[in-house]
Amino acid sequence: MIELQNVSRRYGSVQALKNVSLKVEKGSVLGLLGQNGAGKTTLLNILTGYLAPTEGRAMIGGFDALMEPAQARRHLGYLPEQPPLYDEMTVREYLRFAAELRGVEKHAIPAHVEEVMELTGLAEMRSRMIGHLSKGYRQRAGMAQALCGDPEVLVLDEPTVGLDPKQITEIRALIRKLSYGRTIVFSSHILSEVQQLCSHVVILDRGEVKLDAPMANVHDPDEVTLLCTLGAPESRILRHLRELEGVKHVSVQPAAQADQTTALLAFRKQQEPERRLFALASSMNIPILHLSRSEDSLEQIFLKVIAN
Ligand SMILES: Nc1ncnc2c1ncn2[C@@H]1O[C@H](COP(=O)(O)OP(=O)(O)O)[C@@H](O)[C@H]1O
Ligand SMILES: [Mg+2]
Structure with a gap:
């Protein structure tokens, strides 16, 4: 479904990723675990075709993320580290705009956006300006834009970072709900979060994959x-x-x-x-x-x- 093949990335003299290969199977929830600076955002930006690797390539559903971005992204929703939110729009306006960008047919947009707001718990905020939302609701709006067009694959960069404990619980519950029938990749520096939500874990450390395993194998019974x-x-x-x-x-x-x-x-x-x-x-x-x-x-x- 999603694949990184021998991906390396440098920023000047900083080697942010070193020869990273990984596969994400359809239907799995992959937790990308690593400390700050480990290279998570770089990896996800390459995976989603927003950043070019120095070497190697990213494939989504058989399409090269960089060479064929339109096809590759058709099945993919992305919550980047800094979600592209427009403070001057209401939640509904923003999501309708996002749905249009994602190629949802015009006549289907209002109902689709209602569905997405319902799913992400934003329905009551539909007329609120994005700029007036709390941090937790802003994050939901970011999740909601990633869900526009009903992508099969969701990529979420540290979806719970900066939230309070209640909001964290809510976002985790939302991820769990979204994981039925979808493939999800999300990054985190919180172990327990990955443990709770994921079927697979990849540990990234200083740009290198140090562990790539089904969660079941991580619990070594011996x-x-x-x-x-x-x-x-x-x-x-x-x-x-x-x-x-x-x-x-x-x-x-x-x-x-x-x-x-x-x-x-x-x-x-x-x-x-x-x-x-x-x-x-x-x-x-x-x-x-x-x-x-x-x-x-x-x-x-x-x-x-x-x-x-
Ligand atoms: N645009 C950039 N220019 C220079 N260095 C960068 C840039 N983006 C990230 N880095 C560096 O690459 C490394 C990995 O960063 P990042 O992918 O953001 O890690 P994480 O998301 O795990 O915190 C860090 O050392 C960071 O300082
Ligand atoms: Mg990051």
Whole structure:
């Protein structure tokens, strides 16, 4: 359905994307997860044909996003980082304009716009000027313009950024509703959001894809992860952590103080990981300052991949 083939992008000396390839299957909800500056917006702008890659290409429904933008975009709605809103228009005027741009037939526009406003919870705001909408409703208006023409594919760049908790919940519910029967790609820097909404996750870090997996695979049922902080420097403890029985890998996280070590320890299941860590710490006379069993496996993976 959507594909990036070996896409790289530079801005002058900044390499924003490095050889990114990915496929989005029809009907899936792909969460593009990454910290600020990871390259999410660049990737989505290339995917939607709004930005040229330095190398590689983006294909949507078999059309090259850059060479055949009209065909490629016919099936695609995009909520960019800065949605193109016109403050001087009412919600209804704006959406009718957007529907016209998206090629909805003239006679069908009023009913179509009513439907889109209904779906996005904007119906009561139809006569309100865009410039007078709250941030949450502005975001809905951005979502609504992306939905004009009823595209099969929706691409949303950080749809919940800058919203308050209630608005975030509402936008997430809307994304969930929209995901039935559509293919959605959205970016986020919030792990739990991706976990809640997505069938696939791609982790982007400094312009590179570090993980690309169905959400089901992300929950590794054979692994248990401990997050711990020990009162000893890495140089003293790390080797011993790696040698603990049952440990699959250890990734050291930024620690608050130089004489402390924070690490994620992935154990094979049924290895009584806490008991082994306690035994090690007590034999070395090192205090355990924090210990938690992390069930949040996407978080573990996220921390692991961006730590390298
Ligand atoms: N127009 C631009 N000119 C120069 N550098 C840019 C431009 N747009 C983005 N960048 C840089 O490219 C990197 C990726 O940015 P971006 O794609 O916006 O990431 P994200 O959306 O994940 O925050 C960052 O280092 C950013 O500073
Ligand atoms: Mg961005």
